[in-house]
Amino acid sequence: MDWLDVRGFVEWSTDGVTQATIGQTRFWEYKDVVSTVLTEATMGGVVFGLIMGTVLMIIWIERKLIARLMDRRGAMTSMRSLWAGESGLDAGEWWRKVPYGIGSIIGRVIRLLQRIIGNSSKKPTVDRVNDRSYLGWPILPGMFQNVADGVKLLQKEWMVPKSADRMMFEAAPIIIISSTVVILGLIPLGPGIYGPDLQYGVLFAMAVFGVAPLGIFFAAWASNNKYALIGGIRSAAQLTAYEIPLLLVVLSVCILSGSFNFREIVQDQIDAHTWNIFIMPVGFLLFITTMVAEVERTPFDMPEAEAELVEGWWTEYGGLRWGLLFAVEYLRTYAACILTALFFLGGWQAPFAGLIAATPGIGEQLAFIYGLIPGVAWVLIKAWFVFTIFVWVRAALPRVRTDQILEFGWQWLLPLAVLNVLIAGMMRLFLYEPLTDGWFTWNIIPTMLLGSIPFLILIAYTSEEGEDATRPEPILVTDLSHNALATKAKQLDGADTV
Amino acid sequence: MWITMGPQHPMTHGLWTLRVKVDGEIVTDSEPELGFIHRGVEKICESRDFTQITPYCDRLCYVSANTWAQAYVYAAEDLLEVEVPERAEYIRLIAVEIQRIASHLMWLGAYTPDVGNLTVFLYCWRDREMFVDLLQELGGSRLHYNFPRIGGVKRDLPIGFAQRARAKINIFFDRLREYERMLDESTIFLIRTQDIGCTKAEDLIAHGVSGPNLRAGGVNYDIRQANPYSVYEELDWEPAVESPSIKGGDSYDRYRVRMEEMRQSANMVLEALDKIPGGAETHHAPDDPAILAKAPLRAPEGASSMHRFEDSRGEAAFHIIGGGEQRGKYPYRISIRSPMFITIPYVTKVLIGHKIADIPAIFGSFDPCIGETDR
Numbered sequence: 001m002d003w004l005d006v007r008g009f010v011e012w013s014t015d016g017v018t019q020a021t022i023g024q025t026r027f028w029e030y031k032d033v034v035s036t037v038l039t040e041a042t043m044g045g046v047v048f049g050l051i052m053g054t055v056l057m058i059i060w061i062e063r064k065l066i067a068r069l070m071d072r073r074g075a076m077t078s079m080r081s082l083w084a085g086e087s088g089l090d091a092g093e094w095w096r097k098v099p100y101g102i103g104s105i106i107g108r109v110i111r112l113l114q115r116i117i118g119n120s121s122k123k124p125t126v127d128r129v130n131d132r133s134y135l136g137w138p139i140l141p142g143m144f145q146n147v148a149d150g151v152k153l154l155q156k157e158w159m160v161p162k163s164a165d166r167m168m169f170e171a172a173p174i175i176i177i178s179s180t181v182v183i184l185g186l187i188p189l190g191p192g193i194y195g196p197d198l199q200y201g202v203l204f205a206m207a208v209f210g211v212a213p214l215g216i217f218f219a220a221w222a223s224n225n226k227y228a229l230i231g232g233i234r235s236a237a238q239l240t241a242y243e244i245p246l247l248l249v250v251l252s253v254c255i256l257s258g259s260f261n262f263r264e265i266v267q268d269q270i271d272a273h274t275w276n277i278f279i280m281p282v283g284f285l286l287f288i289t290t291m292v293a294e295v296e297r298t299p300f301d302m303p304e305a306e307a308e309l310v311e312g313w314w315t316e317y318g319g320l321r322w323g324l325l326f327a328v329e330y331l332r333t334y335a336a337c338i339l340t341a342l343f344f345l346g347g348w349q350a351p352f353a354g355l356i357a358a359t360p361g362i363g364e365q366l367a368f369i370y371g372l373i374p375g376v377a378w379v380l381i382k383a384w385f386v387f388t389i390f391v392w393v394r395a396a397l398p399r400v401r402t403d404q405i406l407e408f409g410w411q412w413l414l415p416l417a418v419l420n421v422l423i424a425g426m427m428r429l430f431l432y433e434p435l436t437d438g439w440f441t442w443n444i445i446p447t448m449l450l451g452s453i454p455f456l457i458l459i460a461y462t463s464e465e466g467e468d469a470t471r472p473e474p475i476l477v478t479d480l481s482h483n484a485l486a487t488k489a490k491q492l493d494g495a496d497t498v
Numbered sequence: 499m500w501i502t503m504g505p506q507h508p509m510t511h512g513l514w515t516l517r518v519k520v521d522g523e524i525v526t527d528s529e530p531e532l533g534f535i536h537r538g539v540e541k542i543c544e545s546r547d548f549t550q551i552t553p554y555c556d557r558l559c560y561v562s563a564n565t566w567a568q569a570y571v572y573a574a575e576d577l578l579e580v581e582v583p584e585r586a587e588y589i590r591l592i593a594v595e596i597q598r599i600a601s602h603l604m605w606l607g608a609y610t611p612d613v614g615n616l617t618v619f620l621y622c623w624r625d626r627e628m629f630v631d632l633l634q635e636l637g638g639s640r641l642h643y644n645f646p647r648i649g650g651v652k653r654d655l656p657i658g659f660a661q662r663a664r665a666k667i668n669i670f671f672d673r674l675r676e677y678e679r680m681l682d683e684s685t686i687f688l689i690r691t692q693d694i695g696c697t698k699a700e701d702l703i704a705h706g707v708s709g710p711n712l713r714a715g716g717v718n719y720d721i722r723q724a725n726p727y728s729v730y731e732e733l734d735w736e737p738a739v740e741s742p743s744i745k746g747g748d749s750y751d752r753y754r755v756r757m758e759e760m761r762q763s764a765n766m767v768l769e770a771l772d773k774i775p776g777g778a779e780t781h782h783a784p785d786d787p788a789i790l791a792k793a794p795l796r797a798p799e800g801a802s803s804m805h806r807f808e809d810s811r812g813e814a815a816f817h818i819i820g821g822g823e824q825r826g827k828y829p830y831r832i833s834i835r836s837p838m839f840i841t842i843p844y845v846t847k848v849l850i851g852h853k854i855a856d857i858p859a860i861f862g863s864f865d866p867c868i869g870e871t872d873r
Contacts, residue, residue, distance in 0.1 A: 070620045226501050230523070230854060298614060299686055307508055307612045307858040398686050399614025401855045402523065 002348075004374035005192035007043055014038040044185040044195035051184045051334060054380055055327070058334050059146050061384055062391050069395040149323070156319035161224060164316065168222035173321050173328075175215030180328050182208050183335050188262045190348050190376035200260040205339070206250055209294065212332065213239050216303065220313040231312030234402050235296070235303035241409025242293035242300070248417035249287045252280065252424035253343045266347030275346040279427065283420045284344045286413060288389065291336040293405065295329065297390060299397040300405055307399075333390065334383065341382035348375025501854075505534050509858040511608055512868025516846065516861070523853045528846040532839070536872045540832050547795065547827040548574050548648055556642040558834070559870040561604045562810040563642045564597035564633065566870065569807035571646040572727060573816035576803035577829075578648065578794050585782075586650040586789045587729045588774040592663070593636055593645055594728075595763040595770070599670070600629040601810035602756045602763075605865045606677065609753070612858035613690045618677060625673050628666040635659055650790030660771045660778035667764045674761055681753070691750040695848050695860035698746035705844040708837050709812025711864055713739045714755040715747035721808040733769050738762055749863035756865070795827045796820075811865050812837025836870040 018035045022028055160166055186205050188194030198204055213235055220232020253276060254260050257268040269275050277284045293300035304312030314325055341347060350373060357367035400408070504515035513534040519527035539558060543551045555570040556563040568590060575582060607622030630640050635656050637643025645652050681687045697707070702715040712719055720737035722730040738758035740751040771778045782788050797820025807814045815835035821828050845864050849857060 070617045226499060230520075234523075301614075302855065305614065305855060307614060308503075308854055310508065395617045396680070397615065397684065398610065398690055399855075400686055401690065401853060403853070404689055 002191060002374050003372070004190060004376060006046055006190075007039075007192045007194060010042050010046070011035075011039050014042065040196045043193075047187065047189055047193060047195045048181065048184050050189055050193070050376070051187070051331070051338075055330055055334050056144070056146055057380075057384060058330055058337075058387055061387055062330075063145070065388060065391045066395055069392065150327075153320050153323035158320070159318055161316050163224045165222040165224065168218050169316075172215045172219035172222060173317070173325055175218065176212045177324055177328050179208050179211035179215065180331050180335070184331065186262075187335065187338050187342070188266070188347075189338070189379050190374060191263075193376050194263060197261070197263060201262050202250060202254055202260045202265070205262075206247060209332075209335075210239075210243060212328075216313050219317070223313070223316040225316050227309045227311070228313050228315045231303045231305075231309050231315070234305075235313060237402055238293065238300065238302060238405055241406045242290040242413065245286055245409060245413035245417035246290035246294060248414075248421050249283050249290065250343070252283055252417075252421045255421065255424040255428050256280070258428065262342055266342055266349070269346045270349045275344060275349075277344040280344075280420060280423065282416060283424075284340075286417055286420060287340060287344065288386070290413060291340065292390060292393060293409075295333045295336050297333065298394040299400050301399060302402050302405070305399055333387065337383035337386040337390070338379060340386045341379050345382045345386070347382075348378050350375075350378055503857070504531070509612065509861060510868075511862065511866050512871075514842075514866075514868050514871070516857070518849065518854070518857065520854060523855070525849050525852055525854065525857065528849045530842050530846050532842065532868075533872055535868060539873045540834060543829065543832040545828060548578065548793075548797070548829065551829075551832070552646065552648075553642065553644045556644055557869070558836075558873065559809075559811075559867045560641055561867055561869075562597055562601035564593050564637070564645055565601070565807070565809045566814065567644065568594050568646045569805065569809060569814040570816050571648055572807060573803050573805035573818050574648050575793070576805050577797050577801055577818050577820055580649045580791055580793045582650060582791055583788050584729065585775050586791075588770050589636075589651045589655060589789065590646055591728050591730070591733075592655075592767050592770050592774075593633065593643075593651070595766045596629050596632050596663070598763045598810045599760050599767075600626050600633070602760045603629070605756060605810075606753075609862040609865075610681070612862035613687065615687075618680060621673070621677065625670060628670065632659070632663055632666065635662075647790060647793075649793035653784045654782040654786070654789050655774075655778065657779075657781060663767060663771060667768060670764055671761070674757065678757065688750065690859055691748065691753060691863070693745065693748055694852055694856045695749045695752075695845075695863060696742075696746040697748075697844075697848060701746070701844075706840045707812065707844055708840075709809065710738075710755045710759060711747075711752060711812065711841060713737060714742065714751040716740060716742045721806050721813055725806055727805070727807070729770075732773065733766055735762055735766055735769075749859055752863040752865075796823075797829065798822060799824075809837060811867060811870070812841065814870075834870075834873055836873060838865075838867050839871045839873075842866055842871060 014035045017038060018031050022031065022034060027034070160169055183205050185195045186198065186201055186208075188197070216235045217232045220228045220235070223229070253265060256276065256279065257265040259265055259268065296303055302312075303309075304314065306312070309315070314322060317325060350370065353367065353370060356370050357363050359366050499521075500517055500519050502515060502517050504510045505513045507516075510516065515531035515534070517529050517531065518525050537557075539554055543554060546554065551570060551574070552567050556567045558566040603622045603626040607619040607626070610616070610618035610622075633643055633645075634640050636659075637645040637652065697711070697715045699715045699717050702712050702717060707715075708719070716739065718737055718739045721727075723737050738755050740747060740755050742748065742751045776782070776788060784790070797818075799820065799822025801820040801822075802818065804815060804817045807816075813835065814837060817831075817833040817835070819830040819832075821830040841864055845861055845866075849860055852860060
């Protein structure tokens with residue numbers, strides 16, 4: 001429990017509120033119910049608000065990282081935008097205006113960077129930066145571009161195609177958005193920041209995660225558009241391939257921790273002095289892969305494959321509806337990243353805490369300062385780190401086909417997930433007690449890492465079938481006359497094909 | 499269920515319509531609808547004199563403008579019986595091969611989004627920029643260069659061109675290796691492109707498909723080698739041919755052929771810069787006889803010429819009939835053989851039996867260009 005105990009504060013204040021409102025009335029016998037409802041509603045709002053507030057960061061990471069990965073010149077420009085400011089005024093100037101000279105050191109560093117890596121003629125560079133990414137915010141340029149995009153979408157026409165099933169067309173985004181919002185309220189973000197603490201929260205969250213594809217299918221069917229229909233059917237077909245391995249991996253995490261509760265899963269990792277990623281590396285890879293498929297990002301974004309299906313199941317959606325669906329896509333991705341952080345990366349446990357405390361001389365002081373970082377910061381940082389992997393994958397890989405993901409899901413993901421459940425069960429049965437002991441984890445981690453190598457090799461070397469032993473020699477054609485080509489074709493085919 | 503893809507669709511790479519009949523995800527029938535951007539170039543050319551036609555031919559294909567202007571100029575020179583100075587031939591070869599690299603880069607950049615990766619698209623545009631800059635030095639503009647002239651070229655290589663071209667091509671070799679690392683070693687790219695859109699050699703020949711698409715099917719037929727025109731015989735090169743599997747050349751083979759052609763064209767430019775008579779760093783005035791021969795304005799009565807040319811997409815041919823005294827200095831008739839006009843109907847046959855997701859992966863690999871198709 002760190003100092004940022006929002007839940008404790010909310011409980012304390014709702015007690016006060018309950019006391020003040022129904023304190024002297026005949027409703028006092030319901031005080032537990034009232035204060036619980038108030039607490040859970042407030043905490044749900046706090047968690048949801050935190051996630052909504054930081055989802056801009058996710059889109060910002062995607063935008064900046066993709067720019068860096070995809071285009072080097074653009075990468076330099078966008079990197080320069082970190083220290084180049086408004087026209088005629090670089091970001092160093094802005095930092096110098098911070099009161100009491102607090103920002104002057106940063107300002108000097110920025111000016112130094114500007115001199116070394118910046119452009120000698122400031123104006124064109126800055127103007128180029130301003131085109132897209134700079135909106136007058138010198139610390140995270142481009143952060144609020146999404147707000148501008150949202151306002152733009154807000155102004156667009158609320159359009160429903162004439163031949164669409166109007167009710168389902170309107171209802172589908174509501175199903176998708178509301179199911180996502182429910183997950184966001186359930187996820188704990190820190191030791192003191194969590195909403196309704198359900199005993200079977202993981203099961204409930206996973207079940208709700210699976211509702212959105214239903215909404216997608218409704219949207220596809222109601223649009224009355226061929227592209228949308230194919231996209232929706234692809235989404236439904238793909239569902240079976242990744243949902244089962246995903247749930248099995250989550251199940252193995254729960255088996256290992258002995259709980260279906262998010263907080264207990266994290267607490268188990270903290271008690272065991274190790275994170276689940278080190279105990280189940282294969283499970284981590286499986287979880288990441290299936291989550292990419294679950295949130296429909298490249299390489300598993302066949303439902304919205306823009307090369308052949310224009311925009312897939314949301315072809316007919318426009319304006320703010322499209323904007324909301326787009327935002328929900330990122331929210332789902334964000335939820336997936338946070339779940340990865342909770343299940344596999346130790347949740348709100350600070351990494352390297354022991355290492356910092358062991359610094360000779362000033363270790364205690366450093367550890368105290370390090371301990372001041374609230375747990376919620378670690379959860380979000382870990383989630384952002386996981387998201388960079390998602391972005392990296394998107395930049396590096398082409399899209400697979402529907403039949404290929406089915407094959408991949410059933411042939412590789414499912415057996416590995418079952419194996420992962422077995423591993424988790426064995427460890428729970430035989431190794432659970434020692435796990436709580438500090439020393440044993442240092443034996444189990446190398447064992448599990450070594451043990452998973454054969455499986456990783458197995459994944460890397462997929463079955464290479466007898467690769468074309470007999471490739472015919474190229475046919476040399478030098479005579480240009482039509483008859484010669486026709487003769488050649490006849491020789492090859494044995495029939496008159498011309 | 500018939501799906502109409504186009505005329506505005508991400509798959510089409512131009513303005514045309516592909517109608518596919520699907521059974522679930524399987525394509526059972528397909529047909530192209532062409533002619534959305536028919537400009538009547540052949541008819542326009544009948545009322546322009548021989549020198550005025552060159553810029554129209556530039557606009558036949560905006561991706562590979564220089565090769566088309568060059569194809570026309572060779573045909574016109576055959577008709578007007580002009581002897582071209584050797585230095586001008588070398589400059590033309592350099593310009594055409596640079597244009598071929600730029601065109602293939604554009605193809606690669608357009609093809610990878612078809613299979614779902616946008617990164618290579620941006621890389622390719624960045625590298626195409628280098629070659630467009632080189633062509634801009636030659637022709638003055640960035641898309642339609644109007645560079646070749648009947649009897650020579652517009653102007654000599656500018657000062658320092660050879661040095662810049664060598665530097666850029668050396669960078670380009672590294673970049674090519676980078677693309678190959680990114681695509682050839684990506685399992686997903688391989689499973690998306692291998693064993694789809696298989697084209698057998700006999701079918702390709704029978705349908706008149708030419709260029710890289712034909713060579714990917716295992717037919718060693720490059721007009722630069724089979725019917726050498728320019729100074730290709732003096733350079734040391736071999737056409738890029740794939741040995742496809744027994745099913746025929748697939749999309750991956752077509753990708754490989756174009757990658758090899760880019761490398762080969764870059765080598766050709768380097769070699770031509772070494773071998774160019776007069777030296778790569780000497781410079782001539784625009785009307786110097788070493789780069790420009792005097793061309794007659796009128797073609798003799800009833801004379802006709804036909805020239806085959808290896809365009810970036812296949813065999814481009816111009817058939818020109820001279821007008822004689824009656825038609826003055828205008829040609830009587832110009833007929834253009836566009837490689838993609840012949841290839842696209844064949845590709846719609848190839849699509850049958852594949853999945854919807856394979857449509858862009860197959861069509862993109864044939865490098866369709868609708869400007870030249872519709873003319």
